Structures are given as C-alpha cells and as structure tokens.
Amino acid sequence: MRRLAQTGVDLEVAARFIDMMAPREATILDIGCSIGSTVAALCAAGHRAFGIDPNPEVLHVSTELFDPA
Numbered sequence: 001m002r003r004l005a006q007t008g009v010d011l012e013v014a015a016r017f018i019d020m021m022a023p024r025e026a027t028i029l030d031i032g033c034s035i036g037s038t039v040a041a042l043c044a045a046g047h048r049a050f051g052i053d054p055n056p057e058v059l060h061v062s063t064e065l066f067d068p069a
Helices: 002-007 009-021 037-044 056-066
Strands: 029-033 048-052
Touching: 009 037, 029 037, 029 056, 037 048
Parallel strands: 029 048
Antiparallel strands: none
16 A cells, blocks of 8 residues: 555556546546646646645645646
8 A cells, every 4th residue: 555655656546536537628527636646647637636635745846746837
C-alpha cells in the first residue's frame, strides 16, 4: 500500500476508471483530492474536474504542481 501511495499508481487507476464511467467532458468533483493528481489526470482526459480538500497544506502543493497561472 505504501508503494501505491508513493507512486500514485492507485490514483491513476481511479482516474482511468472514472474516465471510463463518466460521459465525455463531464464535470467531476473530487472531494478530498489531496494534491490533485486524479483531478489533473481527469482534466488531461478532457473532463472539467475540480478538487476540494480540507487540508490547506496539500491544496498549496496542488496549486504549485497544477495551477497554470
């Protein structure tokens, strides 16, 4: 489990599953998104994905990693 958490492999599987199940260009909300890896993968797949997380520290990391501004 630790390896999956470190590599994000489980998040890639989750993103692929959601991509398969959701209609094209779906709007998706990831509650508890952590650093936003799944949200980024879903956006790259053409969805309008958004994430929220109660931890401001991980949201800061997410902004540094994925915010295009």
